Amino acid sequence: MDKATRRQQLLHHARDVFAKRGYHAAKIEDIVTAAGVARGTFYLYFTDKRAIFEEIVDRTLHRVGMAIERVDITRPVADQVRGNIRRIVALLLEDRATTKILLASASGIDPAFDRKMTAFFDEVATLLEQSLRDGQELGIVAKGDTRMFAYLTMGSLKELLFELVVRGWDHPEERIAEEIFLFFRAGYLRVD
Amino acid sequence: MDKATRRQQLLHHARDVFAKRGYHAAKIEDIVTAAGVARGTFYLYFTDKRAIFEEIVDRTLHRVGMAIERVDITRPVADQVRGNIRRIVALLLEDRATTKILLASASGIDPAFDRKMTAFFDEVATLLEQSLRDGQELGIVAKGDTRMFAYLTMGSLKELLFELVVRGWDHPEERIAEEIFLFFRAGYLRVD
Amino acid sequence: MDKATRRQQLLHHARDVFAKRGYHAAKIEDIVTAAGVARGTFYLYFTDKRAIFEEIVDRTLHRVGMAIERVDITRPVADQVRGNIRRIVALLLEDRATTKILLASASGIDPAFDRKMTAFFDEVATLLEQSLRDGQELGIVAKGDTRMFAYLTMGSLKELLFELVVRGWDHPEERIAEEIFLFFRAGYLRVD
Amino acid sequence: MDKATRRQQLLHHARDVFAKRGYHAAKIEDIVTAAGVARGTFYLYFTDKRAIFEEIVDRTLHRVGMAIERVDITRPVADQVRGNIRRIVALLLEDRATTKILLASASGIDPAFDRKMTAFFDEVATLLEQSLRDGQELGIVAKGDTRMFAYLTMGSLKELLFELVVRGWDHPEERIAEEIFLFFRAGYLRVD
DNA sequence: AATGAATGAGTTTTCATTCAT
DNA sequence: AATGAATGAAAACTCATTCAT
16 A cells, blocks of 8 residues: 555545544544554654644635635626535535534634634635625625625535534435525515 | 632633633633632532533523524514524623634534534524424515525524624624624525 | 642652663653652642753752852862862762762753753863862962863762762772872872 | 675764764664665664664774773883873774764663673773772872772763763864873872 | 642553564 | 565653542
8 A cells, every 4th residue: 555545544534533523532543443554653644633634624625715716797697606606515515524524623623723714714705705895896796794794605504514414414415506596695584 | 709609700710711712722720720719619519621611501502592582473573583683693792702612612522512502503493494484384484495594594693603703803783683684684696 | 748748759759760760761650659649740740751850950960069169279279179079079979869860861861951961060160170270370280271170070070979879889988089189189190 | 785884884874873862862763864774774784773872882892992901010101001091082082973972872771781881881990990000019000099090080081082072172182192191190289 | 618739541642663565 | 685664562741530638
């Protein structure tokens, strides 16, 4: 087994252990047992527990970052928004273990790591906010605080994915993105 | 100092410590130092670290539960919904330290505790879902999966409060509830 | 048992363990077993293994430093030199375990500690050198490199004490200082 | 590269690593990296870390042993003593890395090794003592404890070389032996 | 009730040594 | 012979909890 494969193997099992137990309850022992290697082997590939956790999280954060495309307001907007939602949802449902880690345990690790997560979501919020501002100028986004819209958007997505992935709520995957889109477009309350 | 006051004092300081450091990084030592009592005293009032954490969380969960009133569809709905949002937001912004704990560290404690948090949000989601179903029958809630609406609702609220409380985002408190209400009523996207 | 006594007890047993095994072979386990306390107790009194070792060494280094009196050249010199030698020898033979540590294991601990030892002996050498220079001006110290005389002096003392303490060489204690004095005064070779 | 050369290469680099870091801080990894061989290769040539260290030390101990010639009292003594000092000093200044190991880290390795060092210096002390006894009979060594003279001699030499090699004290090499000789012959104190 | 010293289980990490290739 | 990945024993250190005073 070559180095890269062994690394993958450790990442793979670590991901499962973190998803199952959470960061603090996950012991190096659990990871190496799952991977079927000796304790010392772990430290040949990762400097410490935090490093492997960070790598797992980073990889997916990066993919999520890549999945979000800035909305081009010179083209039809609806499908671009739908596309963004769809890509994020698909990506996060594809590797449920990592999504679980991301949404359920990637906080309270240590100050530096927490800052990193914060920074990521800040970045996404800022990206989103810019699009929303562009949209307001074109009249395709309602008036209101765009930062707040951004948080409301992220929060609703996060919670939904959390329920789907962490709590195993069963909902037809293909309809998720569309329903979220509709929620952003028209809310659900029909009162005056 | 009588028993009840001493308990309060410990709860108070524990809350601050948990809010500042998170559950795992918070040490009993930190709490008793902050409270100005001896280490052993802590265990006269609480069976263990988890117990005091749970009590802090429970108290607020309970208050949040109490703040949510089932919408009475025989009366005008809009203000009842507004009221629910307002009460939750007010309550959670009133004790920011506890809200911080609730939204940033109350997970990954241990399986039993995690289940309890899950159960609480399940309960809220179910309550919300019932209201949404009632609303659908009356035509004041859009068609669609009510469970999903419930999650989207909770998620957006949680994220917003998280940003306000944990990250210190500054937003005029009095307008928060109204803007959330509008978001649920009409979303923000104005595309076809 | 009060804190100070417990500290002393740990210092006492640690000294014996370090003297017997040397720094690296001495385990915290050995120390706490010898002291009859739990492992954690050790860390209530000392931050780590190095800290207790340093404290043991420092205490004696300090006493040795105090024992050396600058020779006052306006008064008869011989007895002052004798006094210095006598005090150092007496002090180091009084607590043989610590002297053993000082002469046999207080090196190779870590760079910072090694520098500290170095600094101490440098200081002693410098003190000695100054006295030797004063002596040269008065004609009671032979011409020659005073730094070298200082090292030769320290080295001969160190080795002798090492043999007495570490290797258990038996030599009448009361005559040691006088014989060393004679060695510095006249060497032993009687060749031309 | 043949076996003998590879061995030499490992010994050479091990010596440098031990000199730089000391026995305990020197890692096998450091040695093989310096030597440019694989970790496993090390164990083809040496049974363990101690073995290579011992070989480095032994080699020089042996050369020092060889350099000391028993003083022949039927011939002029002064130059024979001078010669002994000169040979030892030259030999130890020639390979400063090994001398550093010998004087700064060759203790606290393990009981067996420590005994070996002890035994070597015992042997030298005994050799020296015998010469000193012979000398006393001829009247060319002062009265006094010859064992003590032996230790004082060894100690002064060791410390001086330690300062020259380990601490980088700069002193004209050609004069060292002569000054030491003078020290043994007449000390430096000129008091009554 | 209050204290705070003592406890020791639990975990991470290091690194000399082994061994399959 | 050479390699270097794998091993696992060993040790330090932490901290929630207990308990004698």
